[in-house]
Amino acid sequence: MEAAASSSNRCSYSYEDYRETTDWLLAHTQQRPKVAIICGSGLGGLADLLDNKTVVPYKDIPRFPQSTVQGHAGQLVFGSLQDHQCVCMQGRFHFYEGYDIFTVTYPIRVFFLLGVETLIVTNAAGGLNASFNVGDIMLIKDHINLPGFAGQNPLCGHNDDRFGVRFPCMSDAYDRDLTALAKQTAEEQGCGGFLRHGVYCMLSGPTFETIAECRALHHLGADAVGMSTVPEVVVARHCGLRVLGLSLITNKVVTDYDSKEKANHLEVLETTRLRTQDLQKLVSYIVAKI
Ligand code: HPA
Numbered sequence: 001m002e003a004a005a006s007s008s009n010r011c012s013y014s015y016e017d018y019r020e021t022t023d024w025l026l027a028h029t030q031q032r033p034k035v036a037i038i039c040g041s042g043l044g045g046l047a048d049l050l051d052n053k054t055v056v057p058y059k060d061i062p063r064f065p066q067s068t069v070q071g072h073a074g075q076l077v078f079g080s081l082q083d084h085q086c087v088c089m090q091g092r093f094h095f096y097e098g099y100d101i102f103t104v105t106y107p108i109r110v111f112f113l114l115g116v117e118t119l120i121v122t123n124a125a126g127g128l129n130a131s132f133n134v135g136d137i138m139l140i141k142d143h144i145n146l147p148g149f150a151g152q153n154p155l156c157g158h159n160d161d162r163f164g165v166r167f168p169c170m171s172d173a174y175d176r177d178l179t180a181l182a183k184q185t186a187e188e189q190g191c192g193g194f195l196r197h198g199v200y201c202m203l204s205g206p207t208f209e210t211i212a213e214c215r216a217l218h219h220l221g222a223d224a225v226g227m228s229t230v231p232e233v234v235v236a237r238h239c240g241l242r243v244l245g246l247s248l249i250t251n252k253v254v255t256d257y258d259s260k261e262k263a264n265h266l267e268v269l270e271t272t273r274l275r276t277q278d279l280q281k282l283v284s285y286i287v288a289k290i
Helices: 002-008 015-028 044-049 106-114 176-188 211-220 230-238 265-289
Strands: 035-039 051-057 075-081 084-090 118-127 137-145 195-202 224-226 242-252
Touching (some): 015 106, 035 044, 035 265, 044 084, 075 265, 084 106, 084 265, 118 230, 118 265, 137 230, 137 265, 176 195, 176 265, 195 230, 224 242, 230 242, 242 265
Parallel strands (some): 035 118, 137 195
Antiparallel strands (some): 051 075, 075 084, 137 242
16 A cells, blocks of 8 residues: 555655755745746746846756746746735746656745745636637636546645645635736726636647647637646645636637648747737736735
8 A cells, every 4th residue: 555655656745845945945035925926938027027036047946847948937036026025937847848747836835835825827828719819818717627637636646734635625726806806907907808717728738739629628618728837726726825827818729620720839929929018017916916
Protein backbone atom coordinates (compact mmCIF):
# COMPACT_ATOMS: atom_id res chain seq x y z
CA MET A 1 0.00 0.00 0.00
CA GLU A 2 2.75 2.41 1.07
CA ALA A 3 4.91 1.49 -1.92
CA ALA A 4 2.07 2.05 -4.38
CA ALA A 5 1.22 5.41 -2.83
CA SER A 6 4.80 6.62 -2.87
CA SER A 7 5.46 5.56 -6.45
CA SER A 8 2.36 7.42 -7.67
CA ASN A 9 3.64 10.39 -5.68
CA ARG A 10 7.09 10.53 -7.14
CA CYS A 11 6.60 13.85 -8.91
CA SER A 12 5.02 15.76 -6.06
CA TYR A 13 6.88 18.13 -3.76
CA SER A 14 7.12 18.20 0.01
CA TYR A 15 6.07 21.03 2.29
CA GLU A 16 9.78 21.62 2.92
CA ASP A 17 10.42 22.21 -0.80
CA TYR A 18 7.80 24.96 -0.98
CA ARG A 19 9.07 26.33 2.34
CA GLU A 20 12.65 26.50 1.07
CA THR A 21 11.61 28.46 -2.02
CA THR A 22 9.41 30.78 0.06
CA ASP A 23 12.06 31.44 2.70
CA TRP A 24 14.58 32.28 -0.04
CA LEU A 25 12.13 34.75 -1.60
CA LEU A 26 11.31 36.29 1.79
CA ALA A 27 15.03 36.84 2.31
CA HIS A 28 15.45 38.42 -1.15
CA THR A 29 12.64 40.96 -1.08
CA GLN A 30 11.04 43.15 1.54
CA GLN A 31 7.75 42.96 -0.34
CA ARG A 32 4.89 40.99 1.13
CA PRO A 33 2.34 40.66 -1.67
CA LYS A 34 -1.31 39.93 -0.99
CA VAL A 35 -2.14 39.57 -4.69
CA ALA A 36 -0.46 37.27 -7.21
CA ILE A 37 -1.01 37.71 -10.92
CA ILE A 38 -0.21 35.05 -13.50
CA CYS A 39 0.49 36.70 -16.83
CA GLY A 40 -0.64 34.58 -19.78
CA SER A 41 1.05 34.35 -23.19
CA GLY A 42 2.09 37.82 -24.33
CA LEU A 43 0.50 39.43 -21.25
CA GLY A 44 3.73 39.82 -19.31
CA GLY A 45 3.50 43.59 -19.79
CA LEU A 46 1.23 43.61 -16.75
CA ALA A 47 4.32 43.34 -14.60
CA ASP A 48 5.74 46.51 -16.17
CA LEU A 49 2.98 48.47 -14.46
CA LEU A 50 4.35 47.69 -11.01
CA ASP A 51 6.18 50.38 -9.02
CA ASN A 52 9.24 49.72 -6.84
CA LYS A 53 9.95 46.50 -8.67
CA THR A 54 12.09 43.63 -7.51
CA VAL A 55 12.70 41.24 -10.39
CA VAL A 56 13.73 37.68 -9.59
CA PRO A 57 14.54 35.37 -12.53
CA TYR A 58 13.17 31.87 -12.06
CA LYS A 59 16.62 30.44 -12.63
CA ASP A 60 17.84 32.10 -9.42
CA ILE A 61 15.04 30.75 -7.23
CA PRO A 62 15.72 27.47 -5.46
CA ARG A 63 13.52 24.66 -6.82
CA PHE A 64 11.63 26.95 -9.22
CA PRO A 65 11.02 25.50 -12.70
CA GLN A 66 11.99 27.40 -15.88
CA SER A 67 9.68 28.69 -18.61
CA THR A 68 10.46 27.78 -22.22
CA VAL A 69 7.58 29.07 -24.37
CA GLN A 70 7.95 32.02 -26.74
CA GLY A 71 6.34 35.14 -25.24
CA HIS A 72 7.10 34.21 -21.61
CA ALA A 73 9.94 35.94 -19.78
CA GLY A 74 10.51 33.58 -16.84
CA GLN A 75 10.67 35.79 -13.78
CA LEU A 76 8.78 36.86 -10.69
CA VAL A 77 8.21 40.58 -10.45
CA PHE A 78 7.37 41.97 -7.02
CA GLY A 79 6.10 45.52 -6.69
CA SER A 80 3.10 47.67 -6.01
CA LEU A 81 0.16 48.18 -8.31
CA GLN A 82 -2.17 51.00 -7.29
CA ASP A 83 -0.57 50.89 -3.81
CA HIS A 84 -1.26 47.16 -3.42
CA GLN A 85 1.72 44.84 -3.06
CA CYS A 86 1.64 42.27 -5.84
CA VAL A 87 3.76 39.55 -7.33
CA CYS A 88 3.51 38.83 -11.06
CA MET A 89 4.56 35.62 -12.74
CA GLN A 90 5.99 36.62 -16.08
CA GLY A 91 5.85 33.22 -17.69
CA ARG A 92 3.94 30.24 -16.39
CA PHE A 93 4.66 26.52 -16.61
CA HIS A 94 2.59 24.54 -19.04
CA PHE A 95 1.84 20.86 -19.04
CA TYR A 96 2.63 20.77 -22.78
CA GLU A 97 6.19 21.90 -22.09
CA GLY A 98 6.70 18.53 -20.42
CA TYR A 99 6.33 19.61 -16.79
CA ASP A 100 4.37 17.28 -14.57
CA ILE A 101 1.20 18.69 -13.07
CA PHE A 102 2.88 19.28 -9.67
CA THR A 103 5.56 21.43 -11.25
CA VAL A 104 3.00 23.39 -13.27
CA THR A 105 1.37 24.42 -9.99
CA TYR A 106 4.52 24.78 -7.88
CA PRO A 107 4.42 28.59 -7.65
CA ILE A 108 0.89 28.66 -6.24
CA ARG A 109 1.80 27.06 -2.92
CA VAL A 110 4.80 29.35 -2.72
CA PHE A 111 2.45 32.32 -3.14
CA PHE A 112 0.24 30.91 -0.39
CA LEU A 113 3.23 30.57 1.96
CA LEU A 114 4.30 34.12 1.04
CA GLY A 115 0.94 35.35 2.38
CA VAL A 116 -0.87 35.90 -0.91
CA GLU A 117 -4.66 35.89 -0.51
CA THR A 118 -5.89 36.59 -4.05
CA LEU A 119 -4.80 35.05 -7.33
CA ILE A 120 -5.56 36.71 -10.66
CA VAL A 121 -5.02 34.39 -13.62
CA THR A 122 -4.93 35.57 -17.20
CA ASN A 123 -4.65 33.48 -20.32
CA ALA A 124 -5.13 33.42 -24.06
CA ALA A 125 -7.99 31.22 -25.20
CA GLY A 126 -9.81 30.14 -28.30
CA GLY A 127 -13.45 31.19 -28.46
CA LEU A 128 -15.96 28.32 -28.71
CA ASN A 129 -19.03 30.41 -28.02
CA ALA A 130 -20.30 31.62 -31.39
CA SER A 131 -21.22 35.01 -29.96
CA PHE A 132 -17.64 35.72 -28.83
CA ASN A 133 -15.36 37.93 -30.94
CA VAL A 134 -11.61 37.94 -31.25
CA GLY A 135 -10.35 40.48 -28.71
CA ASP A 136 -13.13 39.87 -26.17
CA ILE A 137 -12.17 39.45 -22.54
CA MET A 138 -13.99 36.60 -20.83
CA LEU A 139 -14.43 36.57 -17.07
CA ILE A 140 -14.10 32.90 -16.17
CA LYS A 141 -17.17 31.80 -14.24
CA ASP A 142 -16.26 28.11 -14.12
CA HIS A 143 -13.94 25.60 -15.69
CA ILE A 144 -13.81 22.10 -17.12
CA ASN A 145 -10.69 20.27 -16.01
CA LEU A 146 -10.32 17.91 -18.95
CA PRO A 147 -6.84 16.68 -17.94
CA GLY A 148 -8.42 16.03 -14.52
CA PHE A 149 -10.93 13.71 -16.21
CA ALA A 150 -7.90 11.67 -17.25
CA GLY A 151 -6.30 11.64 -13.79
CA GLN A 152 -4.03 14.68 -14.21
CA ASN A 153 -5.20 16.55 -11.14
CA PRO A 154 -2.48 18.38 -9.17
CA LEU A 155 -4.07 17.29 -5.89
CA CYS A 156 -3.66 13.57 -6.61
CA GLY A 157 -1.37 11.80 -4.18
CA HIS A 158 -0.73 12.48 -0.52
CA ASN A 159 -2.74 15.41 0.88
CA ASP A 160 -0.81 17.80 3.12
CA ASP A 161 -3.38 19.34 5.48
CA ARG A 162 -1.15 22.40 5.90
CA PHE A 163 -2.25 23.38 2.40
CA GLY A 164 -5.87 22.27 2.43
CA VAL A 165 -8.44 19.53 2.78
CA ARG A 166 -8.42 16.18 1.00
CA PHE A 167 -11.60 16.84 -0.98
CA PRO A 168 -11.82 20.54 -1.78
CA CYS A 169 -14.97 22.08 -3.21
CA MET A 170 -14.62 23.45 -6.75
CA SER A 171 -18.16 24.72 -7.33
CA ASP A 172 -17.02 28.12 -6.06
CA ALA A 173 -13.63 28.16 -7.79
CA TYR A 174 -13.99 31.64 -9.27
CA ASP A 175 -14.84 34.23 -6.66
CA ARG A 176 -18.22 35.77 -7.40
CA ASP A 177 -17.52 39.05 -5.61
CA LEU A 178 -14.23 39.50 -7.46
CA THR A 179 -15.91 38.66 -10.76
CA ALA A 180 -18.66 41.20 -10.07
CA LEU A 181 -15.99 43.75 -9.17
CA ALA A 182 -14.19 43.02 -12.45
CA LYS A 183 -17.42 43.49 -14.40
CA GLN A 184 -18.19 46.76 -12.68
CA THR A 185 -14.61 47.96 -13.24
CA ALA A 186 -14.73 47.03 -16.92
CA GLU A 187 -17.94 49.01 -17.35
CA GLU A 188 -16.42 52.03 -15.60
CA GLN A 189 -13.35 51.79 -17.84
CA GLY A 190 -15.43 51.65 -21.01
CA CYS A 191 -14.48 48.04 -21.84
CA GLY A 192 -17.84 46.53 -20.85
CA GLY A 193 -18.67 46.18 -24.56
CA PHE A 194 -16.14 43.42 -25.09
CA LEU A 195 -16.50 41.74 -21.71
CA ARG A 196 -18.00 38.24 -21.65
CA HIS A 197 -18.64 35.57 -19.02
CA GLY A 198 -18.07 31.92 -19.65
CA VAL A 199 -16.69 28.49 -18.95
CA TYR A 200 -13.03 27.81 -19.68
CA CYS A 201 -11.98 24.32 -20.68
CA MET A 202 -8.38 23.22 -20.38
CA LEU A 203 -6.74 20.75 -22.74
CA SER A 204 -3.13 19.75 -22.32
CA GLY A 205 -2.04 21.00 -25.77
CA PRO A 206 0.30 21.60 -27.54
CA THR A 207 -1.92 20.67 -30.48
CA PHE A 208 -4.76 23.02 -31.21
CA GLU A 209 -8.11 21.24 -31.26
CA THR A 210 -9.58 19.27 -34.13
CA ILE A 211 -12.94 20.33 -35.49
CA ALA A 212 -14.60 17.35 -33.82
CA GLU A 213 -12.97 18.23 -30.50
CA CYS A 214 -14.19 21.83 -30.73
CA ARG A 215 -17.70 20.62 -31.40
CA ALA A 216 -17.49 18.20 -28.46
CA LEU A 217 -16.19 20.92 -26.11
CA HIS A 218 -19.01 23.20 -27.16
CA HIS A 219 -21.52 20.45 -26.34
CA LEU A 220 -19.83 20.00 -22.97
CA GLY A 221 -20.68 23.60 -22.12
CA ALA A 222 -17.32 25.29 -22.68
CA ASP A 223 -17.18 28.84 -24.03
CA ALA A 224 -13.42 29.05 -24.41
CA VAL A 225 -10.55 26.60 -24.65
CA GLY A 226 -6.92 26.91 -23.64
CA MET A 227 -3.86 25.06 -22.41
CA SER A 228 -3.36 26.45 -18.91
CA THR A 229 -4.91 27.97 -15.79
CA VAL A 230 -7.03 25.12 -14.45
CA PRO A 231 -4.28 23.29 -12.50
CA GLU A 232 -3.16 26.55 -10.89
CA VAL A 233 -6.74 27.42 -9.93
CA VAL A 234 -7.31 23.97 -8.41
CA VAL A 235 -4.22 24.32 -6.21
CA ALA A 236 -5.07 27.92 -5.33
CA ARG A 237 -8.58 26.96 -4.21
CA HIS A 238 -7.20 24.02 -2.24
CA CYS A 239 -5.15 26.43 -0.14
CA GLY A 240 -7.95 28.98 0.16
CA LEU A 241 -6.86 31.70 -2.25
CA ARG A 242 -9.60 33.77 -3.86
CA VAL A 243 -9.40 33.49 -7.63
CA LEU A 244 -10.29 35.80 -10.48
CA GLY A 245 -9.80 34.46 -14.01
CA LEU A 246 -9.68 36.41 -17.27
CA SER A 247 -9.34 34.88 -20.72
CA LEU A 248 -8.42 36.95 -23.72
CA ILE A 249 -10.20 35.46 -26.73
CA THR A 250 -7.36 35.46 -29.24
CA ASN A 251 -9.01 33.42 -31.99
CA LYS A 252 -12.24 31.69 -32.85
CA VAL A 253 -11.92 27.94 -32.97
CA VAL A 254 -12.78 26.15 -36.18
CA THR A 255 -16.01 24.15 -36.06
CA ASP A 256 -16.81 23.95 -39.75
CA TYR A 257 -15.22 21.44 -42.16
CA ASP A 258 -15.61 23.91 -45.02
CA SER A 259 -13.64 26.62 -43.20
CA LYS A 260 -10.19 27.58 -44.46
CA GLU A 261 -9.28 29.04 -41.01
CA LYS A 262 -6.49 27.40 -39.04
CA ALA A 263 -5.58 28.08 -35.41
CA ASN A 264 -1.98 29.24 -35.03
CA HIS A 265 0.22 30.68 -32.32
CA LEU A 266 1.08 33.84 -34.28
CA GLU A 267 -2.58 34.84 -34.38
CA VAL A 268 -2.76 34.26 -30.63
CA LEU A 269 0.25 36.51 -30.04
CA GLU A 270 -0.99 39.19 -32.46
CA THR A 271 -4.43 39.49 -30.80
CA THR A 272 -2.74 39.56 -27.43
CA ARG A 273 -0.50 42.39 -28.59
CA LEU A 274 -3.50 44.41 -29.73
CA ARG A 275 -5.49 43.92 -26.51
CA THR A 276 -2.73 43.79 -23.95
CA GLN A 277 -3.08 47.46 -22.89
CA ASP A 278 -6.82 47.07 -22.23
CA LEU A 279 -6.31 43.94 -20.22
CA GLN A 280 -3.46 45.47 -18.24
CA LYS A 281 -5.51 48.55 -17.45
CA LEU A 282 -8.46 46.45 -16.40
CA VAL A 283 -6.39 44.26 -14.08
CA SER A 284 -4.69 47.25 -12.58
CA TYR A 285 -8.01 48.98 -11.78
CA ILE A 286 -9.41 45.74 -10.36
CA VAL A 287 -6.39 45.41 -8.07
CA ALA A 288 -6.94 49.00 -6.90
CA LYS A 289 -10.38 47.99 -5.67
CA ILE A 290 -9.45 44.71 -3.98
N1 HPA B 1 -6.99 26.42 -28.42
C1 HPA B 1 -6.23 26.14 -27.32
N2 HPA B 1 -5.52 27.04 -26.70
C2 HPA B 1 -5.53 28.30 -27.16
C3 HPA B 1 -6.29 28.66 -28.28
C4 HPA B 1 -7.05 27.67 -28.94
O1 HPA B 1 -7.76 27.92 -29.95
N3 HPA B 1 -6.10 29.98 -28.48
C5 HPA B 1 -5.27 30.40 -27.50
N4 HPA B 1 -4.91 29.38 -26.70
